[in-house]
Each structure stands twice: as C-alpha cells, then as structure tokens.
Amino acid sequence: MLNxxxxxxxxxxxxxxxxxIVTRNLQREYDMGGEIVRALGGVxxxxxxxxxxxxxxxxGSGKSTLMNLIGCLDSPTAGEYWxxxxxxxxxxxxxxxxIRNKEIGFVFQTFNLLPRATSLHNVELPLVYAGxxxxxxxxxxxxxxxxxxxxxxxxxxxNELSGGQRQRVAIARALVNQPSILLADEPTGNxxxxxGEEIMxxxxxxxxNGQTIVLVTHEHDIAEHARRQVHLKDGKVERDFETxxxx
Amino acid sequence: xxxxxxSVTERTREIGVRKxxxxxxxxxxxQFLIEALTLCLLGGVLGVLLGVGxxxxxxxxxxxxxLISPMAVGVAFAFSAAVGLFFGIxxxxxxxxxxPIVALRYE
Ligand SMILES: Nc1ncnc2c1ncn2[C@@H]1O[C@H](COP(=O)(O)OP(=O)(O)OP(=O)(O)O)[C@@H](O)[C@H]1O
Ligand SMILES: [Mg+2]
Numbered sequence: 001m002l003n004x005x006x007x008x009x010x011x012x013x014x015x016x017x018x019x020x021i022v023t024r025n026l027q028r029e030y031d032m033g034g035e036i037v038r039a040l041g042g043v044x045x046x047x048x049x050x051x052x053x054x055x056x057x058x059x060g061s062g063k064s065t066l067m068n069l070i071g072c073l074d075s076p077t078a079g080e081y082w083x084x085x086x087x088x089x090x091x092x093x094x095x096x097x098x099i100r101n102k103e104i105g106f107v108f109q110t111f112n113l114l115p116r117a118t119s120l121h122n123v124e125l126p127l128v129y130a131g132x133x134x135x136x137x138x139x140x141x142x143x144x145x146x147x148x149x150x151x152x153x154x155x156x157x158x159n160e161l162s163g164g165q166r167q168r169v170a171i172a173r174a175l176v177n178q179p180s181i182l183l184a185d186e187p188t189g190n191x192x193x194x195x196g197e198e199i200m201x202x203x204x205x206x207x208x209n210g211q212t213i214v215l216v217t218h219e220h221d222i223a224e225h226a227r228r229q230v231h232l233k234d235g236k237v238e239r240d241f242e243t244x245x246x247x
Numbered sequence: 248x249x250x251x252x253x254s255v256t257e258r259t260r261e262i263g264v265r266k267x268x269x270x271x272x273x274x275x276x277x278q279f280l281i282e283a284l285t286l287c288l289l290g291g292v293l294g295v296l297l298g299v300g301x302x303x304x305x306x307x308x309x310x311x312x313x314l315i316s317p318m319a320v321g322v323a324f325a326f327s328a329a330v331g332l333f334f335g336i337x338x339x340x341x342x343x344x345x346x347p348i349v350a351l352r353y354e
Contacts, residue, residue: 073267073347094271101269112264112351115257129269173268 011082019085020180020212021047021070026079026089028065028235039065041235042079047181047214052207052245054223055216057232063216064185066232070214071104071183072096084180101129105174107184107215111166113158113173119145120154123173130177144172148202164195171202175211182206184215188222200225204245256353262342263350276343283335284328291327295320 015022028040040062047053055063068074069081072088075096081089083103088096100106113122123141132140145151148168158166167187174182184203188196196219204225207213217223224243231239262275299315306313 068348071267094273097266097269097271097274100267106267108351112260112267114261114264125265126268129265129271129274177269 011085015046015082016048018049019046020049020051020083021045021214022080022082023070024080026066026069026076026081028062028069028074029077038235040069040076043232043235043237045230045237045240047212049180049212050207050210051212051214052203052225052227053214054226054229055214055232056218056220056223056229057238059218061232062235063232065235067183067185067214067216070181071106072099073106097129101126102177103180105177105179105182107167107170107174107182107187109186109189111158111163111170111190113166113169115158118155118157119150119161119169119172122158122169123176126173126177140176141172144176145169147175148172162195163191164198167191167195167199168202171199175206180212182211182213184213186216186218188217188219193221196222258342259345259350259353262345263347263353266345266347267351272343275345276339279339279342280332280335283339284331287327287331287335288324291324294327295323298323 011019011022012024023043023045026040026043026045027038030037030039043062043066045066055066057063065074069076070083072083072091076089079089080087083099088099091099114125117125120138120141123144124137127137127140142151142154145154148171150165150168150172153161153165153169156165158169161169167190171182171187174184182203187203188199191199200222203213203215207227213226215222215226223229225245226243227245228242229239230237262270265275265278302313302315305311
C-alpha cells in the first residue's frame, strides 16, 4: 500500500509519456493582510515536448502567476506540479534553484540583463551557476549568441544595444543551458510591432528545432505564432485549443 | 565591486535575475560577502599606503625618526577584514534571502 503522500507524488496515469509540464489543481493564493487573493484557482495543464503554447487572458487573470510557478520561481499553495516526471511542487529553495538553472530558460518583458555586463557575460551567467569552467562557458555563450544572430555584439553592454537586440541577448541567455522549457512572459511587450515580429520569428525557429516554448501575451497577433492557446480567466483555464500557427 | 556606487534598485534586480538563472542562497551570500571584504581590504591597502606615505614625508621634512612596524600594518589589515566581514554579513544574508519574484519586480 502507498501512503497518501506517495500516491499524490505519482504522475497521473493518463499523462502522455512526452509530457514536460503537468499540473493538477495548481493553486496560488496571496494573503493580503487577512484578505485572501486567489491568483490561480486550480489549473490542470499538460504540456508536451516541443509544444509551442501561448497563454492569454485579461490583466490579473493569473498568467504571470502561472508562469512563475511553472518556472519554479514560486511555489503553489495547493496542487501538484511535475516537471519531466519529477514532482517539484514541494521542493526546497536550493533544489528549485538547481531546476531553474538546468531546466528553465526565462525571458522577461523588461529583458532583465545585468546593465554593467557585456552580452557575453550576461549569457554566461547561467553557466557560472552550473559550475562550468571559464573556457567552456565562453564557447557555449558565444554559440548561443550566434544562434540569435548577435555574434558581432558579444562585447556590447545592454545600453549599447537596441531593445530587440537586448531581448535576443536575453533569449540566448535562456537557451544557453539547453533548458527543457523556454518561458517568456510578454517578451514583446516592450518592443515595437516590427521588432516583436522578429522576436516571434526567432521563437518559431527555435520551436522548429524542437524547443518547448510557453509564452504569455495579450496580443492575438503574437499568440497566432504559437500552435496552442491557453486562455485564463479569474485564475482558471477558460479555453485551451490547438491552432495551426501562422506561416 | 561597486557596491557603494550602484543603486539599491539595480542591486535588488540583479539578485532577482541571478536567482532566476539558478543562483542559490549560498551563491548570493558569498558574492556579497566577497564584495564587502574586497572593499574593506582595498580600504586597508589605501590606509596603509597613506600612513606610510605620511610617515615617510614627516620624517623627511621634520627630520623625525620613523619606524613602521610590520605588526601595525598586520593589525590594520586584520581590522579592515574584520570590519568587512562584520558589516558584510547582514546585507549579504538579506540579499540571499530575497524572494526572486519580489526582487525582479523591485522599482
Ligand atoms: N505578490 C502578490 N501579492 C498579492 N497579490 C498578487 C501578487 N501577485 C499577483 N497578485 C494578484 O494575483 C492576480 C493575478 O496576477 P498576475 O500577475 O498573475 O496577472 P496577469 O494575468 O499576469 O496580469 P497582467 O496581464 O496584468 O500581467 C491579480 O489579481 C494580482 O493582483
Ligand atoms: Mg503578468
């Protein structure tokens, strides 16, 4: 007989074998001085390897909350989350840090590059925390920069780059550890529409090369690049459907 | 290095970024401690140089007999390091304990 905890820890049996992300009844509440704010009210989501998912929904519907949980930046107040079959919903700080380092690549709306560091140094950072030696780090970071078309901007600092270029550096940084998922919260939110399209073309190319991608957006034009849309409302999945994506 | 010259906002966000990329509590703690120590040892070096310089100058101009004891220099360095550790530990612990989401959003 399994005890309750062990039974809970087992992946649901209906989950496909290539599932990268599985959440069941995932919840996140905030205690605002006695008043409970329910940011996520029980989300069931299964995302398989190489899926390209757009998470949509009105402001305050819980998109960022969901991304932070999937990205192991935050822990749920109830419910389960398995990443690559491992239950992560109850891990401690250091284990979560290790998962963020190895399994997750983050791309933020505001880029979040270190302002005083060169592109190369910014992209090397995850490798530093992975404990990689300097020479190998340099090699892999410059490869990642080449993948996003910025080989000639390695020694530039963020303030010497355009918004689109900064976001490319951030994408290179997210990819450098070969994460199982790329998570992007409004990656085009601070870019003009032409530059946003360029960034989306890059995501499409990564998707074609097998990268699993989850991105948050409130723009339909942007979401159309994905192959599946998950719409949230009031902290719950309202609609979840596949799309053909845009050529 | 530039611990004093950079805004709290920039530093807080930096911690958020580093944590999002996989830095552990210990990584952040060590970074901040090493920065504080480096700063204080640098201060120690400057202080010793200034002291020795003044002593040499005075002995030339005033024809005093000066003696620079290695012991005094050693004590000065040890004191710098101790100050660095003592005043470094608190901010380092605070930085290491920051919630990455809060740190990333810090305005
Ligand atoms: N740290 C927090 N403390 C308290 N409440 C929070 C916190 N973070 C989010 N919330 C609340 O949780 C709900 C969901 O927020 P979330 O940031 O996930 O929305 P969102 O869908 O990303 O919105 P937007 O499109 O504006 O970015 C909101 O009602 C918000 O006020
Ligand atoms: Mg949001």
